[in-house]
Amino acid sequence: MFRLSIILPLLCLFPVNGDYYSAISELERLLDVEAFIVEKFDEYLERAQQEQENLKRFLDQIDEQQNDRGDLEEYFGNPINAFITIKRLVHDWKFNVFDPVFDSSNFETYKNNLSDSLEKINFKGPTQEDLHGATRALLRLQNMYQLNTDHLASGVLLPGEKSPLATSLSASDCFELGKNLCEIKEYSYGSEWLLEARKRLHGKPLGFISPNVSDVEILEHLSPAFNGLGNLKLAHKLNNEILDKKPDHEEALKNKILYEGQLARERSFAPRKQVELPHIAEKEQKESYKLYTEVCRGELHQSPREQRNLRCWLSHQGVPYYRLFPFKIEQLNIDPYVAYVHEVLWDSEIDTIMEHGKGNMERSKVGQSENSTTSEVRISRNTWLWYDANPWLSKIKQRLEDVTGLSTESAEPLQLVNYGIGGQYEPHFDFVEDDGQSVFSWKGNRLLTALFYLNDVALGGATAFPFLRLAVPPVKGSLLIWYNLHSSTHKDFRTKHAGCPVLQGSKWICNEWFHVGAQEFRRPCGLSSDEGKFLHLKDI
Numbered sequence: 001m002f003r004l005s006i007i008l009p010l011l012c013l014f015p016v017n018g019d020y021y022s023a024i025s026e027l028e029r030l031l032d033v034e035a036f037i038v039e040k041f042d043e044y045l046e047r048a049q050q051e052q053e054n055l056k057r058f059l060d061q062i063d064e065q066q067n068d069r070g071d072l073e074e075y076f077g078n079p080i081n082a083f084i085t086i087k088r089l090v091h092d093w094k095f096n097v098f099d100p101v102f103d104s105s106n107f108e109t110y111k112n113n114l115s116d117s118l119e120k121i122n123f124k125g126p127t128q129e130d131l132h133g134a135t136r137a138l139l140r141l142q143n144m145y146q147l148n149t150d151h152l153a154s155g156v157l158l159p160g161e162k163s164p165l166a167t168s169l170s171a172s173d174c175f176e177l178g179k180n181l182c183e184i185k186e187y188s189y190g191s192e193w194l195l196e197a198r199k200r201l202h203g204k205p206l207g208f209i210s211p212n213v214s215d216v217e218i219l220e221h222l223s224p225a226f227n228g229l230g231n232l233k234l235a236h237k238l239n240n241e242i243l244d245k246k247p248d249h250e251e252a253l254k255n256k257i258l259y260e261g262q263l264a265r266e267r268s269f270a271p272r273k274q275v276e277l278p279h280i281a282e283k284e285q286k287e288s289y290k291l292y293t294e295v296c297r298g299e300l301h302q303s304p305r306e307q308r309n310l311r312c313w314l315s316h317q318g319v320p321y322y323r324l325f326p327f328k329i330e331q332l333n334i335d336p337y338v339a340y341v342h343e344v345l346w347d348s349e350i351d352t353i354m355e356h357g358k359g360n361m362e363r364s365k366v367g368q369s370e371n372s373t374t375s376e377v378r379i380s381r382n383t384w385l386w387y388d389a390n391p392w393l394s395k396i397k398q399r400l401e402d403v404t405g406l407s408t409e410s411a412e413p414l415q416l417v418n419y420g421i422g423g424q425y426e427p428h429f430d431f432v433e434d435d436g437q438s439v440f441s442w443k444g445n446r447l448l449t450a451l452f453y454l455n456d457v458a459l460g461g462a463t464a465f466p467f468l469r470l471a472v473p474p475v476k477g478s479l480l481i482w483y484n485l486h487s488s489t490h491k492d493f494r495t496k497h498a499g500c501p502v503l504q505g506s507k508w509i510c511n512e513w514f515h516v517g518a519q520e521f522r523r524p525c526g527l528s529s530d531e532g533k534f535l536h537l538k539d540i
Contacts (some may be wrong), residue, residue: 079141138152173212289466350477419499456505
């Protein structure tokens with residue numbers, strides 16, 4: 001950007017000796033300098049006006065999105081809105097506001113004051129890792145539910161079901177998604193998003209401005225993406241488009257030589273290395289993972305023959321109190337036993353649970369105790385609610401004992417979990433696979449899982465049992481229970497389960513795990529051993 005600091009040194013290039021009046025030629029040079037200064041200031045003012053207009057449009061766009069957001073939980077339940085918000089704070093404010101304003105004006109004091117104000121309220125903005133995480137979440141949703149890129153970019157999660165709070169992505173948003181996906185070698189979806197960015201850059205739907213992305217920038221990532229997909233001819237063509245626009249583009253010139261060499265070898269019938277699509281991960285080749293995706297999509301489910309013996313009933317579970325208000329039980333699978341208990345929690349209890357958990361949540365981990373770590377396998381945040389520290393949980397604790405018929409003496413504290421953008425938990429077992437079970441000592445392994453659903457989820461978020469071909473959608477206030485062990489307390493590998501990615505909305509659950517210990521008189525062990533049954537399901 002043109003500045004006075006550039007003009008003043010230019011003036012010093014011309015003699016300042018008081019003899020301009022002695023020769024017309026010197027006066028002509030002064031007029032040339034003055035005309036040069038006027039030209040530069042005109043350019044500066046024109047650019048400043050353009051930047052001001054861009055800034056005003058950007059701020060108006062933010063105001064419009066702020067006014068249209070409505071209920072925050074519903075708004076951020078849409079993964080598109082969540083991604084846009086993170087990208088806006090990580091990327092857009094920097095390039096649309098802070099960089100042009102702070103770099104072109106004497107606003108250092110204002111900049112420091114702004115930083116101090118943010119520090120006083122302990123504000124920590126989203127980072128680049130947050131943006132990458134949101135990108136991976138959208139990839140996960142797209143891959144799991146086979147979402148169309150064009151629809152997703154327009155804020156449509158499922159055909160014909162556009163949310164009133166949905167927001168379309170700009171060319172800059174699509175470019176950021178495509179670029180991030182290509183960086184992790186997800187070229188298939190990455191190229192789709194880059195093509196969408198290019199389409200929106202030229203078409204400019206809905207009047208979106210994208211001052212931070214150009215056609216050349218998109219092509220710089222799109223050409224290598226198609227090369228990564230094995231489409232060398234298209235990669236070469238797009239690379240040539242870069243050179244048509246910028247003949248001296250250094251990277252494109254290098255790629256031109258590379259692509260032409262590879263094409264020459266192809267023409268000479270030299271065998272080309274087989275391209276392996278990087279997004280086909282090892283886990284996706286496992287049978288349980290394939291079943292998991294099919295169950296989450298609704299493509300695989302139990303047959304009518306398998307469901308014909310399932311039933312629903314009202315039960316007091318042998319507790320006199322519940323003769324007046326019996327439990328509403330829906331059987332989902334007989335062996336292993338899986339059941340839904342409806343309307344177990346009151347809204348007031350749900351609000352209290354969530355109120356005590358919020359603010360204490362941290363990233364969920366996989367593994368046991370000191371060996372636990374964060375992983376893309378589990379995308380959620382959780383906290384623990386201990387019965388001793390929270391006396392108000394006593395009624396819920398008693399209700400759990402009444403509905404399951406088990407003792408909570410060896411149970412774990414309640415685990416409160418929230419799944420965010422594309423939140424999921426890939427297929428896993430709840431029992432500890434280590435036969436030593438030293439983690440739980442006398443308590444033994446996890447016998448039964450009781451899972452409370454604290455809210456309804458608009459799309460996705462079902463609990464999937466791949467080997468049972470069963471997907472259980474969240475229903476607010478209900479309880480899902482299943483046994484993880486055979487009656488002999490040996491592991492039942494049919495109980496592998498998962499949390500399907502949340503497509504729209506936010507998913508809140510609360511888990512309780514009952515252990516074998518202290519259940520001797522409540523659920524006596526079977527007399528025959530089930531060890532080794534269904535062992536073939538362990539690693540598939």
